[in-house]
Amino acid sequence: xxxxxxxxxxxxxxxxxxxxxxxxxxxxxxxxxxxxxxxxxxxxxxxxxxxxxxxxxxxxxxxxxxxxxxxxxxxxxxxxxxxxxxxxxxxxxxxxxxxxxxxxxxxxxxxxxxxxxxxxxxxxxxxxxxxxxxxxxxxxxxxxxxxxxxxxxxxxxxxxxxxxxxxxxxxxxxxxxxxxxxxxxxxxxxxxxxxxxxxxxxxxxxxxxxx
Numbered sequence: 001x002x003x004x005x006x007x008x009x010x011x012x013x014x015x016x017x018x019x020x021x022x023x024x025x026x027x028x029x030x031x032x033x034x035x036x037x038x039x040x041x042x043x044x045x046x047x048x049x050x051x052x053x054x055x056x057x058x059x060x061x062x063x064x065x066x067x068x069x070x071x072x073x074x075x076x077x078x079x080x081x082x083x084x085x086x087x088x089x090x091x092x093x094x095x096x097x098x099x100x101x102x103x104x105x106x107x108x109x110x111x112x113x114x115x116x117x118x119x120x121x122x123x124x125x126x127x128x129x130x131x132x133x134x135x136x137x138x139x140x141x142x143x144x145x146x147x148x149x150x151x152x153x154x155x156x157x158x159x160x161x162x163x164x165x166x167x168x169x170x171x172x173x174x175x176x177x178x179x180x181x182x183x184x185x186x187x188x189x190x191x192x193x194x195x196x197x198x199x200x201x202x203x204x205x206x207x208x209x210x211x
Contacts, residue, residue, distance in 0.1 A: 001048065005055045017172045018056050020049035021071040025086045025127030027148070028134025029141035037134060038085045045089035050096060057104070064108035069171050070097045074117045074187050077194040080151075080206060081144050082131050101179060112171050113180045117187035119159045124152055159183060 008015070026033065026041035053068055060066025075083065076090040094113060101111035118124075131145045164183060171177050182188040194202055 001051055002055065005052070009059075013059065015056060015059060016065065017067045017069065018052060019069045019071065019168055019172070020052060021168075022048060023071065023073075023089070025083070025123060025130060026134070027082045027086060027127040027131035029082055029139065029144070030084045032136065032139050032141060033085060033134040037130075041085045042089055042092070045086070046092050046096070049093065053100065057109070060109055061104070061107045066108070067110045067112060067172055067177065068097075068100065068104075069112045069114060069168065071168075072097070072113050072115050074115050074182070074190050076113075076115055077191050080148070082135070082141070082148050083127075086127070098179075110177055111179075112177050114164075114167060114171060114183070115180060115187065115191065116159065116164055116167075116183040117190070118152065119161065119164060121161060124149075127152075 023045045024041075026037050028037070049070055056066070056068070070093055072093050073090045075087045076094040079087050097111050097113045104111060128145065128149055131148065135142050135145060167181055167183055171181055182191055193205075
């Protein structure tokens with residue numbers, strides 16, 4: 001990342017926007033998933049984003065202008081069986097971005113969160129592949145993989161990469177950006193529900209969806 005950042009600065013040192021969009025789903029039960037895989041999940045989804053942020057901050061702070069856009073997920077508010085490590089990275093990214101906003105807004109820097117839901121991409125395929133890799137067939141949690149597939153497959157065909165690119169562009173260019181952008185009405189509804197409904201009710205909903 002440091003090499004990459006130096007190469008970018010050699011071409012153009014007038015950077016205005018950083019979009020941290022790298023991420024993948026290291027799915028599997030908390031009991032079965034090796035800690036090494038969990039660390040790799042945090043390395044890509046959290047620490048890499050914050051390292052690039054640290055590299056950029058001195059440059060945009062001098063200009064007293066800039067935006068750091070972190071692509072979180074509705075998983076930043078959710079929790080699902082097999083998704084604990086992935087969900088935890090998105091929860092962490094939400095908190096770090098909110099903290100960054102408070103620390104840097106006096107320097108003219110805006111920290112923005114975008115919370116997409118299901119998207120037409122290879123994300124679900126990768127998450128399922130990792131769930132099977134991390135969960136042995138004789139595991140008591142293996143049956144959850146098919147339930148996870150049935151629950152998430154309909155959601156993964158709703159929004160395109162182009163839809164998200166337009167939302168990213170809006171967050172990067174609008175004069176007065178929001179602190180958070182949720183992608184679509186259904187995703188905003190899910191986020192609202194997990195913010196406001198009792199845990200007993202959200203737990204019941206997740207269990208029903210996983211059946």
